Amino acid sequence: EFTEVTLHVGAGTFLPVKVEDVTTHKMHAEWGEVSEKAAAEINATKQAGGRVIPVGTTALRLIESAARAEGGAKGYIVPFRDATDIFIYPGFEFRITDALMTNFHLPKSTLLMLVSALMGQDRIREIYDHAVKTGYRFFSYGDASLLIP
Numbered sequence: 001e002f003t004e005v006t007l008h009v010g011a012g013t014f015l016p017v018k019v020e021d022v023t024t025h026k027m028h029a030e031w032g033e034v035s036e037k038a039a040a041e042i043n044a045t046k047q048a049g050g051r052v053i054p055v056g057t058t059a060l061r062l063i064e065s066a067a068r069a070e071g072g073a074k075g076y077i078v079p080f081r082d083a084t085d086i087f088i089y090p091g092f093e094f095r096i097t098d099a100l101m102t103n104f105h106l107p108k109s110t111l112l113m114l115v116s117a118l119m120g121q122d123r124i125r126e127i128y129d130h131a132v133k134t135g136y137r138f139f140s141y142g143d144a145s146l147l148i149p
Contacts, residue, residue: 001041001045001050003037003038003041003042004038005032005033005034005035005038005059005062005063005066006032006033006062007030007031007032007058007059007061007062007084008030008031008032009030009058010028010029010030016106016108016109017108017109017110017113018108022087022089022113023089025087025110026085026087027085027086027087027110028085029083029084029085030058030061030083030084030085031082031083031084032058032061032062032065032080032081032082032083032084033062033080033081034062034063034066034077034078034079034080034081035079036079038079039066039077039078039079039080042063042077042096043076043077046075046076046096051098051099052096052097052098053097053098053099053100053101053146054097054100054101055101055102056101056102057100057102057105057111057114057115060088060097060100060102060114061084061086061088061114062080062084063077063096063097064086064088064094064095064096064097065080065082065084065086066078066079066080066096067095067096068086068095069082072095073095074093074095074096075095075096076095076096077095077096087110087113088110088113088114088117089110089113089114089116089117090113090116090117090120090121091117092117094117094118097118098148098149099118099146099147099148099149100115100118100146100147101144101145101146101147102115102144102145102147103138103139103140103141103142103143103144103145104128104131104136104137104138104139104142104143104145105138105139106138106139112124115147118147118149119147119149120149127145127147131143131145
């Protein structure tokens with residue numbers, strides 16, 4: 001089953017991380033919405049034992065923001081209509097995401113850190129080594145991957 005959420009992506013998502021300590025990196029805020037219908041469908045999927053697999057890092061960031069909004073909790077999201085500046089990097093605790101469909105991301109990007117948080121840094125290195133060796137295309141119009149921790 002599918003449901004739709006909306007995040008208006010800004011340039012900040014694609015800016016490289018230029019700090020040594022990633023905890024000091026500041027994401028630009030982006031506006032998003034998880035409707036009541038979408039939240040109910042996502043929650044029903046989780047309650048039925050299904051997996052929530054966002055298509056794209058933007059959808060993942062938005063639903064993880066909704067899981068952290070007032071009333072959200074691990075395995076449960078609430079309707080959300082606000083700006084988010086969530087930055088996902090290794091050590092992040094995913095509350096709603098079970099897997100991710102995304103393309104291959106550039107080095108030093110917040111998006112590469114996000115997939116490393118989901119899969120683990122060693123596994124992402126293996127996956128990306130394979131992608132480089134076999135000629136996968138990177139960035140927004142590149143090849144896609146299904147990442148299942």
